[in-house]
Amino acid sequence: MLDGKVALVTGGTRGIGLATARALAEAGATVVLTGRDEAKAKEAAAAAGAASGLSLDVTDAKAVSTLVRGVAKEHGKLDIVVANAGIMEDALLGMIREELVDTTLSTNVAGTLHTVQAAARAMMRKKTGAIVVLASIVGEYGSAGQTVYAASKAAVANIARSAAKELGRSGIRVNAVAPGVIDTDLTSGLTEDAKAENIGKTPLARLGTPEDVANAIRFLVSDDASFITGQVLGIDGGLVL
Ligand code: NAD
Numbered sequence: 001m002l003d004g005k006v007a008l009v010t011g012g013t014r015g016i017g018l019a020t021a022r023a024l025a026e027a028g029a030t031v032v033l034t035g036r037d038e039a040k041a042k043e044a045a046a047a048a049g050a051a052s053g054l055s056l057d058v059t060d061a062k063a064v065s066t067l068v069r070g071v072a073k074e075h076g077k078l079d080i081v082v083a084n085a086g087i088m089e090d091a092l093l094g095m096i097r098e099e100l101v102d103t104t105l106s107t108n109v110a111g112t113l114h115t116v117q118a119a120a121r122a123m124m125r126k127k128t129g130a131i132v133v134l135a136s137i138v139g140e141y142g143s144a145g146q147t148v149y150a151a152s153k154a155a156v157a158n159i160a161r162s163a164a165k166e167l168g169r170s171g172i173r174v175n176a177v178a179p180g181v182i183d184t185d186l187t188s189g190l191t192e193d194a195k196a197e198n199i200g201k202t203p204l205a206r207l208g209t210p211e212d213v214a215n216a217i218r219f220l221v222s223d224d225a226s227f228i229t230g231q232v233l234g235i236d237g238g239l240v241l
Helices: 015-026 038-048 061-075 098-124 137-141 147-170 192-200 210-221
Strands: 006-009 030-035 052-055 080-083 129-134 172-179 232-235
Touching (some): 006 015, 006 061, 015 030, 015 080, 030 038, 030 061, 061 098, 080 098, 080 210, 129 147, 137 147, 137 232, 147 232, 172 210
Parallel strands (some): 006 080, 129 172, 172 232
């Protein structure tokens, strides 16, 4: 399905990013994954069947640009980029600290933006490419105690919608996935009651797995999705927030 394609996945050391790197590699792509910690990135790359694991902090625009250019140069091209790196910290309105605003927006919004910009630059030459960014169901509907995170993910969805409009004529597709509650380290802080409440509101009556999201991303970056761009695809078991 992805034979001969070169793919980059940010935040690929665990959770959805790791599952995505594995799914793309299993589909035949040459995958480079990144993580903040180089040793963890190398370990994850070996576990996922990826070609390499590199260290990258997506908040650093220059580092993102240099890394993406380097990957495209080393492999001769870059076909697929998944801007997955992200953080989530809950805080009720009255408890939101400036530091939380800064770290969330610089990682989720600016980090995604840096990745999409660098990907577009690398893909522009060949006039083909597919980018997927990680939005969230809470970015679409909002969530009590998650105002900052929800705002950041609404921004991510609109990075996809806007970039898709700009890059379509260059042959580059940009889509977002909006997962519901996926069982990863990010959501490990949820109490059993909170998990049960979410499952109760989910027609498919379970939490999502990283593979549920990875499989949808693999579809979106494949040629099977060749006429799909600017979309925000819910992967949430039908969850209604
Ligand atoms: P996770 O915490 O398991 O993994 C996140 C990854 O991003 C980690 O590898 C982490 O090291 C990396 N990362 C964080 N900050 C970074 C930075 N500054 N530079 C580089 N890498 C950085 O989370 P996950 O559940 O796998 O989530 C992956 C993405 O999916 C995130 O963007 C998250 O917001 C989004 N998402 C997750 C869920 C969910 O329920 N798990 C739901 C909706 C959206």
